[in-house]
Structures are given as C-alpha cells and as structure tokens.
Amino acid sequence: MKNLCILGCTGSIGCNVVEIVRRFPDRYRAIVLAAGDNVDLLCEQIVLLKPLVVILRTEAGALALKKSGFAQGIEILYGDAGYVAAATHPEVDTVVAAIVGAAGLLPTMAAVDAGKTLALANKESLVVAGGLLMPLARQRGVDILPVDSEHSAVFQCLSGQRERDVAKLLLTASGGPFRTRHKSSFKDIRPEDALAHPTWNMGKKISIDSATLMNKGLEVIEAMHLFSVPVEKIDVVVHPQSIVHSMVAFCDGTVMAQMGIPDMKGAIALALSWPDRLPLNLPLPDFSDLDMRMEAPDLERFPCLGLAFDAAREGGIFPAVLNAANEVAVDAFLQGRIPFTRISELIAETLMRTENRNVKDLEDLLQADAGARQTALSLICSF
Structure with a gap:
C-alpha cells in the first residue's frame, strides 16, 4: 500500500489520480489532498478518499471547507506553508506534483528534500529549477517518475538502454487547435478557441500553452534535466493524432516509440506503479484504420517554441x-x-x-x- 499526497488534486491530472486511487484501493491511499480554490470538488474527493489532511490555496478556502461540514476530523491547512507541509507529511510515500505553474516549485523541492518518491506532472519545477532539483534528488536518493505523456514515453523507451547509445529524444506535439489555421487570422483567436484542444482534455493554462506550442517548449527544457541530455539532442515532431507519445532515436538508426490512445491515465498509472503496470483496460489504438501523420513544427507561426529552445541554450x-x-x-x-x-x-x-x-x-x-x-x-x- 502506497500513501499518496496529491498536490493539485482538483485539476485535470489530480482528478485522474483520484480515479486511479478509487479503482485500486488495495494499492493506493490518498492521505493528503492539496487543492486550489475548488472547495466543492474537494468535498467530493474527501467523501470518496477520506484523507487525513487537506490543503487549500487561501485562508478563505480553508474557512469555506470548515463551514461545509465535510472535513470533520481532518486537518485543514492553507497557503504555501500548507503545500510544503503536505509534500513532507511523514506518512506519505509518494508525492504527485500536479500543481500548475511555478506555484508548484516550493512543495516539489520540499518533497524531494524530504526523500519522497516524486510523480512529476509539474514541468515548471524542472523548467525553473532543474539545475537544483535533479542534483538534490540524486543526493537524497529520490526517484522522479514523469507523469507527462511525452516524458513517460521517453522514460519507457530508455528503460534498459545505455545512455551513450542515445542519439535524439523526439518529443511529439499534437500541434494544438491552430495547426492548420492561417497566421493572418491569429489576431482574432479568442480564449474559447484556444481552449478547444483537438485531442487532450486539459486545464486552461496548459491548453493555452498547447495552442502556442509553449507547452512543448517547456517540455524540451524539462526533458533536458530529467534525462540529462543537451538541448541539441532534443527535437520536436508534430503528430496530430497523439498516438505516438514520444520517441527515442539511437546511434544505430533505430527509433523506439511508445504508443497509446491519448489518455493521461496511462502515464499517471505508470508513475505510481513502476516497475509494475496497472490493468487499466484502456482500448488500443485502431491500427487497422490509423492515419499517422508527422511534420516539423512551424516556428514562424508558433514562435513560443523557438523562444523556449533559445532559453534552454542560454x-x-x-x-x-x-x-x-x-x-x-x-x-x-x-x-x-x-x-x-x-x-x-x-x-x-x-x-x-x-x-x-x-x-x-x-x-x-x-x-x-x-x-x-x-x-x-x-x-x-x-x-
């Protein structure tokens, strides 16, 4: 039985983690739930999972939870100090870092410093502080298991391989909702247009990052730190169907790909269960009717990706x-x-x-x- 802390439990990744905990109660117990401001959804998760500790972003959220009556007998914390306390709870074995943005940095660092196994969905922690976080993980003997589908794919392709044989990491990108849209109309794009991702169901911030391809740029920087490779050994390939989650090319010209339907549960479950695999019973891609296209990203139309590569080099x-x-x-x-x-x-x-x-x-x-x-x-x- 693994005791989990879910940082960002009410976000898209967090809700998928909750579903996996619900499906495999003999393997996982979520004893700490850290949410943002969604008190109503947190109350539903409290009823389902019966945690020992819950954390809200603000004091107002914590007061609202207390008044709800759903958290009787549960310790309620809030703010940055609460998130750090969640990540370092003495009974927690694995911390799922799924807070979006740089706000996840401090609790993620605290979890590693406390020796917790880290299931990492908060790519910004490595983007901002990979040069500090990865050495700290090695010093503490902490395993960092990627939750992003792309990095999970690379992780699986590298398993059992020799580092010196790796030629390239090939991160796939769906291309977002504007892959074929003419650049002249980009000025007319509304938030609701950018939030309509063609293949993945994600939160607002990540959906916008996917529309600009900044999400892929952040993943490039994350991959540099996670797999200890220079940016020159990382390429991005646009793959609209999102069946190939990423690939690794080796020095002999062999390319290994990890494939599956676009569903985050696969990558999340692997990070929680590795080296085991959970019987999720997700459907296989329909290979009899699969038109898989791949193309180079257009950096002129999506300059955010180029900016990320430049920042990685600098x-x-x-x-x-x-x-x-x-x-x-x-x-x-x-x-x-x-x-x-x-x-x-x-x-x-x-x-x-x-x-x-x-x-x-x-x-x-x-x-x-x-x-x-x-x-x-x-x-x-x-x-």
Whole structure:
C-alpha cells in the first residue's frame, strides 16, 4: 500500500489520480489532498478518499471547507506553508506534483528534500529549477517518475538502454487547435478557441500553452534535466493524432516509440506503479484504420517554441524568466487583456529586458521569477 499526497488534486491530472486511487484501493491511499480554490470538488474527493489532511490555496478556502461540514476530523491547512507541509507529511510515500505553474516549485523541492518518491506532472519545477532539483534528488536518493505523456514515453523507451547509445529524444506535439489555421487570422483567436484542444482534455493554462506550442517548449527544457541530455539532442515532431507519445532515436538508426490512445491515465498509472503496470483496460489504438501523420513544427507561426529552445541554450535564469513571462501572458490572454499574438511578443520582450546570470541557489530563481513577472505586467500595462 502506497500513501499518496496529491498536490493539485482538483485539476485535470489530480482528478485522474483520484480515479486511479478509487479503482485500486488495495494499492493506493490518498492521505493528503492539496487543492486550489475548488472547495466543492474537494468535498467530493474527501467523501470518496477520506484523507487525513487537506490543503487549500487561501485562508478563505480553508474557512469555506470548515463551514461545509465535510472535513470533520481532518486537518485543514492553507497557503504555501500548507503545500510544503503536505509534500513532507511523514506518512506519505509518494508525492504527485500536479500543481500548475511555478506555484508548484516550493512543495516539489520540499518533497524531494524530504526523500519522497516524486510523480512529476509539474514541468515548471524542472523548467525553473532543474539545475537544483535533479542534483538534490540524486543526493537524497529520490526517484522522479514523469507523469507527462511525452516524458513517460521517453522514460519507457530508455528503460534498459545505455545512455551513450542515445542519439535524439523526439518529443511529439499534437500541434494544438491552430495547426492548420492561417497566421493572418491569429489576431482574432479568442480564449474559447484556444481552449478547444483537438485531442487532450486539459486545464486552461496548459491548453493555452498547447495552442502556442509553449507547452512543448517547456517540455524540451524539462526533458533536458530529467534525462540529462543537451538541448541539441532534443527535437520536436508534430503528430496530430497523439498516438505516438514520444520517441527515442539511437546511434544505430533505430527509433523506439511508445504508443497509446491519448489518455493521461496511462502515464499517471505508470508513475505510481513502476516497475509494475496497472490493468487499466484502456482500448488500443485502431491500427487497422490509423492515419499517422508527422511534420516539423512551424516556428514562424508558433514562435513560443523557438523562444523556449533559445532559453534552454542560454541557460542561467532565462528558463525561469521564460516561464514567468509566459504565465503572466497566458493569464492576461484568458482575461481578454491581450490578443493571442501578444503572448509570444510579451515573452520575447521580457527576455530582452532581462540580463541573464548564473544561478547560485533557489533564491536567485525566485528573484528572477518575481522580476520577470513585474516586467511582463508593466509591458501589459503599456500595451
């Protein structure tokens, strides 16, 4: 029996984890649930899973949960301190890091420092602080198991292989909802258009990142740290059907691919059960009627991906700046404050106004994150 902490339990990844816990009660118990502001859904999960501790983003959320009557006998915490307490709970074996954005960095770092096995869906932790997080994991003897379908695919393809034989990591991307849309009409894209992902059901922020291809750019940086490869050994391939989740090319010209229907439960279950596999009974792709297309990404139409590759090559604080500016830009687009085309422009301008520097510690990264957010917000106000 594994005791789990689910950071981001009411998000899309978190809800899938809850479903797996429900289906395999003899293998998993979710003793800590950390949510954002969705008190109603958290109450449903409390009834289902009966955790020992729950965490909300704000004090107001914690008070609302107390008043609901659903959390009697359960410890209720809130805020950053609550998330860190959740990630380091002494009875937790595995932490599922599924908080979206840089907000997941502190509890993820705390979980690794506490020696917890990490099922990682919060790619921003590695984007921002991979140079600190991965050495800490090695020092603590912590396993980091990827939850993103692309990194799970690479992880599976690399299993049993020699590092020196790896030629390329090939991360697949669906291309998002605007893969075939003419660039001249990008200025007219509305949030509801960008949220309509063609193959994956995801939260708002990740859906917008997928529409700009920034999500794939962040995954490139994540893969660098997770698999200890330089950015020059990572390529992105657009694959609209999302059946091939990613591939690894080897020095002899062999390419190994991991395939399956586009359903996050597969990658999540593997991260929780590895080296076992759970009998999820997901359907296989219909190979008798499968038209699998692949193409190169168009960096002119989707400049966010190019910006991510540039930040990866530059290193230092630039990945953290890229991520922070992107979070501000995506939020502004969802609020209707900037057009879709302004997202990449805002990120590029923030990077141009930032002087890169080496990273000494976590405080350096937190300062870079805060500075980039301030710069990006000032650019929005002047727009």
